[in-house]
Amino acid sequence: MGKISYYTEEGLNRLKAELTDLKTKGRAEIARQIAEARDKGDLSENAEYDAAKDAQGLHELKISKLEEVLANARVLDESTIDASQVSVLSKVKIKNKKNGAEVSYTLVSEEEADLKAGRISVGSPIGKGLLGKRVGDVAEIKVPAGVMEFEVVEIAR
CATH class of the missing domain: 3.10.50.30 (Transcription elongation factor, GreA/GreB, C-terminal domain)
Incomplete structure (x- = not known):
């Protein structure tokens, strides 16, 4: 389990919006890049395809880390x-x-x-x-x- 982090309401909402953006637009863009690279032929010698797959892995890692941060996030009650x-x-x-x-x-x-x-x-x-x-x-x-x-x-x- 990760460490608990405290956020303002605004900060937590910003993180949630970033996660939503990564899951929707980000994943769609990566899928488009992979499809484009796949259309260029032989995958065994396609550096563009390899780069797109690597980018996909990094993107999913970023999503995973952000989900972990949000799972351990708490909103501070200023009162x-x-x-x-x-x-x-x-x-x-x-x-x-x-x-x-x-x-x-x-x-x-x-x-x-x-x-x-x-x-x-x-x-x-x-x-x-x-x-x-x-x-x-x-x-x-x-x-x-x-x-x-x-x-x-x-x-x-």
């Missing part, structure tokens, strides 16, 4: 989350103790992470380091550049 400490779906404003720069992040599952949108994974070094912290706490987080200290300035939902 049950303690807003006094950093947890999944918390919007956190942190201040770099070294240079005073402030940034805001929303902590989300790995699949929903998007740094450009200010959404970081709870599995990332910064995400892990912030979990459980409260306003005023200082988190010492080991990053590739060394150890950084961040002060939790604000926690919101």
Whole structure:
């Protein structure tokens, strides 16, 4: 059994839509490529056919992995989350103790992470380091550049 992952309603719906798309349009496209390659003659020396069959295998693997993720996915109920400490779906404003720069992040599952949108994974070094912290706490987080200290300035939902 895979590990349980928590998602927002929006994130879970996006994964379901992706799975539906892979099962319908994706499979139809792969079948078309295989049929097209098969029509070109002798299958024993047909590199295009082999490539299409390989693509089919990879496509089915992707579907299988996404089905496993969805089977272990749970929607987070924001009303049950303690807003006094950093947890999944918390919007956190942190201040770099070294240079005073402030940034805001929303902590989300790995699949929903998007740094450009200010959404970081709870599995990332910064995400892990912030979990459980409260306003005023200082988190010492080991990053590739060394150890950084961040002060939790604000926690919101």
